[in-house]
Amino acid sequence: MSFTKLGLSQPLLRAIKDQGYTTPTPIQEQAIPLIIQKRDILAAAQTGTGKTAGFTLPILHLLSHSKPHMQKKQIRALVLTPTRELAAQVQESVQTYGKHLPYKSTVIFGGVGINPQIATLRRGVDIVIATPGRLLDLASQKAIDFSQLEFLVLDEADRMLDMGFIHDIKRILKMLPPHRQTLLFSATFSSEIKKLASGMLHHPALVEVARENSTAEQISQVVHLVDRSRKRELLVKLIRDNNWKQVLVFTRTKHGANRLTKQLEEAGITAAAIHGNKSQGARTKALAGFKANEVSVLVATDIAARGLDIESLPHVVNYELPNVAEDYVHRIGRTGRAGKLGEAVSLVCVDEHALLRGIEKFSKQKIKKVAIQGFSPNPDIKAEPIQNGSGGGKNRNRRQQKRR
Numbered sequence: 230m231s232f233t234k235l236g237l238s239q240p241l242l243r244a245i246k247d248q249g250y251t252t253p254t255p256i257q258e259q260a261i262p263l264i265i266q267k268r269d270i271l272a273a274a275q276t277g278t279g280k281t282a283g284f285t286l287p288i289l290h291l292l293s294h295s296k297p298h299m300q301k302k303q304i305r306a307l308v309l310t311p312t313r314e315l316a317a318q319v320q321e322s323v324q325t326y327g328k329h330l331p332y333k334s335t336v337i338f339g340g341v342g343i344n345p346q347i348a349t350l351r352r353g354v355d356i357v358i359a360t361p362g363r364l365l366d367l368a369s370q371k372a373i374d375f376s377q378l379e380f381l382v383l384d385e386a387d388r389m390l391d392m393g394f395i396h397d398i399k400r401i402l403k404m405l406p407p408h409r410q411t412l413l414f415s416a417t418f419s420s421e422i423k424k425l426a427s428g429m430l431h432h433p434a435l436v437e438v439a440r441e442n443s444t445a446e447q448i449s450q451v452v453h454l455v456d457r458s459r460k461r462e463l464l465v466k467l468i469r470d471n472n473w474k475q476v477l478v479f480t481r482t483k484h485g486a487n488r489l490t491k492q493l494e495e496a497g498i499t500a501a502a503i504h505g506n507k508s509q510g511a512r513t514k515a516l517a518g519f520k521a522n523e524v525s526v527l528v529a530t531d532i533a534a535r536g537l538d539i540e541s542l543p544h545v546v547n548y549e550l551p552n553v554a555e556d557y558v559h560r561i562g563r564t565g566r567a568g569k570l571g572e573a574v575s576l577v578c579v580d581e582h583a584l585l586r587g588i589e590k591f592s593k594q595k596i597k598k599v600a601i602q603g604f605s606p607n608p609d610i611k612a613e614p615i616q617n618g619s620g621g622g623k624n625r626n627r628r629q630q631k632r633r
């Protein structure tokens with residue numbers, strides 16, 4: 230499948246090419262043609278799926294196919310996001326993909342002066358990406374005119390509801406013209422999301438991307454509580470006792486991946502590390518060895534694993550929990566694909582209890598804790614801050630959460 234088959238206009242195809250993208254992601258492949266056909270969309274998609282381009286590209290395409298209404302303060306497309314960081318990211322995409330088109334976009338969020346935002350809107354903007362609160366302020370000051378609005382996107386709708394934006398969203402919806410195209414993106418579909426969707430979408434097409442992004446039922450998840458210093462020993466035991474032949478093990482840092490690989494090798498288990506510091510050749514070799522069952526364990530960091538083309542794996546181990554809860558879902562989505570059963574095992578030490586709670590909250594489920602005989606954590610060991618290759622654990626965590 231190539232982008233040219235999706236029906237996008239030349240200026241967009243050029244921008245895609247400039248970005249170096251050759252193939253649409255599954256969400257793009259599904260959503261773009263439907264949006265171009267002017268359908269409302271209810272999409273299950275998380276960050277990392279390419280969802281932003283999935284709605285930005287077709288909206289930019291459609292904008293050039295309808296009449297511009299460029300009177301003062303009138304906007305044509307509105308994207309609502311839960312956070313200012315996400316708003317900024319979406320605008321970046323709008324600028325990237327729209328670089329050969331004449332449309333103007335702006336981001337609107339609170340915490341900064343309102344006057345420059347009013348001035349920008351007065352000069353004329355086609356696409357506004359906004360967080361709900363500040364948008365309402367601007368609307369109440371009549372600084373923005375929705376009467377000609379053609380597109381509304383709710384991005385990360387579940388997060389918006391979690392953050393208590395439901396009333397703001399409802400107030401905004403009341404101001405928008407009913408004849409518009411609406412696209413709702415959400416990672417999860419709670420009854421609240423369904424209710425919201427049924428009130429704002431007209432005969433929506435459902436778009437859902439592969440399992441990768443959901444904690445599927447066919448993945449059994451388990452946590453083994455263990456002391457920080459005994460994780461390696463426990464991992465070796467699990468691999469040996471269960472005779473695991475193909476395991477993907479996640480570490481938080483490149484350095485950690487290298488160290489663990491060495492330790493596994495020393496224990497007589499074939500292993501290879503795959504991360505950003507490895508050359509492409511080394512990565513390809515490691516992956517080929519793993520696929521050919523010559524290497525039992527692939528030790529990877531989150532970023533490196535994103536690009537891994539592996540069909541399905543029986544076992545995924547979180548040697549260390551990720552700082553970002555969403556990455557947990559991506560990691561374990563590597564197993565249990567295509568109807569097969571998979572197992573995700575997390576080795577959790579006292580430092581990681583807060584991360585575990587975050588993951589349980591994010592995935593809206595409790596993960597079973599199973600004690601392994603001889604590995605019960607020593608209650609005298611106290612939590613320590615998590616060390617990261619790129620700086621303090623907690624702070625980095627917060628920054629990353631915001632960035633997403």
Ligand code: AMP
Binds near residue numbers: 253277279
């Ligand atoms: P998103 O899920 O929208 O946050 O996008 C995740 C990342 O994938 C972004 O860094 C995009 O630049 C990138 N991306 C989006 N579409 C494609 C594509 N078709 N091919 C390669 N990368 C893409």
